[in-house]
Amino acid sequence: MSSTQANYYGKLAFVGTGEAALGGDRVRTAQDLAVEASLAAMADAGLSPRDIDGVITASPSGDPHFVFSSLVTEALNIPARINTTLQNAGASPCMGVLYAARAIAAGEAHTVLVCESDSRAARFKGDKIQALRAARPWTDDWEDPYGLTVPGKYALIAQRWMHRHGGSAEDLAAVAVAARAHAGRQATAPKRDPLSIEAVLASPMIASPLRVLDCCPVTDWGGAMILTTLERARDLRKTPVRLLGGGEGHAPYHMHETDELPSAATRQSAEAAFGIAGVKPADIDTAQVFDAFTIAALVAMEELGFCAPGEGGRLFAEGHTALGGSIPTNTSGGMMTWGNAHIIVLPEAIRQVRGEAGVNQVPNAELALAHGIGGPMSLSCTLILGR
Amino acid sequence: MKPDMPKTETAAATAAAAPRPRPSKPVPSPSDANRPFWAGCAAGELRLKCCKACGRHQAPTRAACHCGGLAFDWVTVSGKATLFSYTVLHRAPDPAFKDDLPYVVAIVEFEQGGRLMSNLVGCAPEAVHCGMALEAVFETVAEGIGLPKFRPA
Structure with a gap:
């Protein structure tokens, strides 16, 4: 396996x-949001659209389009040599970075914009579970006739985790409580009041054992970052944040076909990323992991190797993921705070390594991990960033 | 607008007067690759794919076995299973499921091997637990298409 290991990290x-x-109350399409985030990333780098020669976007569900990246490239007048739209659900942003790295390493582009945006809140008003289901362009004969929902899929993982490890709903709730603590330190966060385990457990049930406060809000979002060679990066205005490792993990999409829940996808992606970077979980200063649902972040921390299987709830409940803890996690407040913006892990990891994370800065953060999952948890991507 | 088309106002009035059609649940659309499964369920029996090379039973979504085998027999199995995981839904994906709330979605594991997503029926949601013994029951949802569901054995 290692004989084909990538050498561009x-x-x-x-x-x-x-x-x-x-x-x-601004009205913006997914394209508008991608453009706004991309221009912010270019301003941060001191680059103009004419300096970019590659574009990789995720595929929005609020304003679906077969060639979404072409819309962004057109709007920004980017002279793209590579340009593609990825659809890997919540893993799209991290996987977009991997594809950007591959393109740069292959000499097919030198400076690549990776962005993800969506207009779900603007489009899916009312009952969001039903609206999201209605907007999905396929019907799955092996799941949909039984009335399964996306929260229901993560609930199947949660129930299995509780069965295997003797875990409880309190373990899940601890993830939401920890996210709110990070949100509470930020003046701009939508919800800042401290959250209690009791409040999470008192919120309405969605799909047992997941309650409303185990699920992230549905929002509009846009995020972007620019990847280039280290050589070029040294000439630009900000401290370069190097991509030190990356890996993908893949398991069957259908949950009934996965050997165990969660699948081994996150573990596989983490082992690849740590192996390439030559570091181990204990070396990581801050982790930014997928947390659309409490159970997702809980098992991600286990599968990434930050704690033993079954210990994820305790990791959050005992403050290890808090600022000052052994592995400050989702320091921005994550998706639990800001909504289903999968890309949120990357801007925060970059800010942490630069020392620009403000009130939630991890002192002297040198190594950050960013993680995305889609499927649910059937495909995963882990990236390791550092100075 | 063509002269023979009804006026919009008239169509709207008709729609308002008529009872709203019941929303319908998704019905599987069999392909040649999986028709024996759905037809089996309509006939009251559970059919899985069994690898000719290694004998492993698996769900109909597989076109290749873990062993690499590409040839399968459709075999009728007992329908006896255990509960691998489950969730009780309190919010429906679709108005068609609202009357069923709360209902149980489950992953079931067959005694011969292989798993499927399904519903648990005939069981109070609070009595459901991982590992419980189940047996298949069948619900015909269209001509030649049945859905396998499971109840406590």
Whole structure:
């Protein structure tokens, strides 16, 4: 396996990152949000659209389009040599970075914009579970006739985790409580009041054992970052944040076909990323992991190797993921705070390594991990970023 | 608008007067690759794919076995299974499921091997637990298409 190991890690760097400003009553399409975030990333890097020669976007569900990346490239007048739209659900942003790295390493582009945006809140008003289901362009004969929902899929993982490890709903709730603590330190966070385990357990049940407060809100979002060679990065205005490791993990999409829940996808992606970077979980200063549902972050921390299987709830409940803990996690407040913006892990990891994370900065953070999952948890991507 | 088309106002009035059609649940659309499964369920029996090379039973979604085998027999199995995981849904994906709330979605594991997503029926949601013994029951949802569901054995 290692004979084909990629040799470009450590030689590429993030030079810019940006996010679209959320909130208010502005009316923006997914394209508008991608453009806004991309321009913010370019301003951060001190680059113009004419300096970019590759574009990789995720595929939005609020404003679906077969060639979404072409819309973004067109709007920004980017002279793209590579340009593609990825659909790997919540893993799209991290996997977009991997594809950008491959393109740069192959000499097919030198400076690649990776962005993800969506307009779900603007489009899916009312009952969001039903609206999201209605907007999905396929019917799955092996799941949909039984009335399964996306929260239901993560609930199947949660129930299995509780069965295997003797875990409880309190373990899940601890993840939401920890996220709120990180949100509470930020003036711009939508919800800042401390959250209690009791409040999570008192929120309405969605799909047992997951309750409303085990699920992230549905929002509009846009995020972007720019990857280039380390050589070029050194000439730009911000401290380069190197891509030190990356890996994918894959398991069957259908949950009934996966050997265990969660699948081994996250573990596989983590082992690849740590192996390439030559570091281990204990070396990581901060982790930014997929947390659309409490159970997702809980099992991600186990599968990434930050704690033993079955210990994920305790990791969050005992403060190990808090600022000052052994592995400050989702320091921005994550998707639990900001909504289903999968890309949120990357701008925050970049800010942490640069020392630009403000009130939630992890002192002297040198190594950050970013993680995405889609499927649910059937495909995963783990990236390791550092100075 | 063509002269023979009804006026919009008239169509709207008709729609308002008529009872709203019941929303319908998704019905599988069999392909040649999986028709024996759905037809089996309509006939009251559970059919899985069994690898000719290694004998492993598996769900109909597989076109290749873990062993690499590409040839399968459709075999009728007992329908006896255990509960691998489950969730009780309190919010429906679709108005068609609202009357069923709360209902149980489950992953079941067959005694011969292989798993499927399904519903648990005939069991109070609070009595459901991982590992419980189940047996298949069948619900015909269209001509030649049945859905396998499971109840406590």
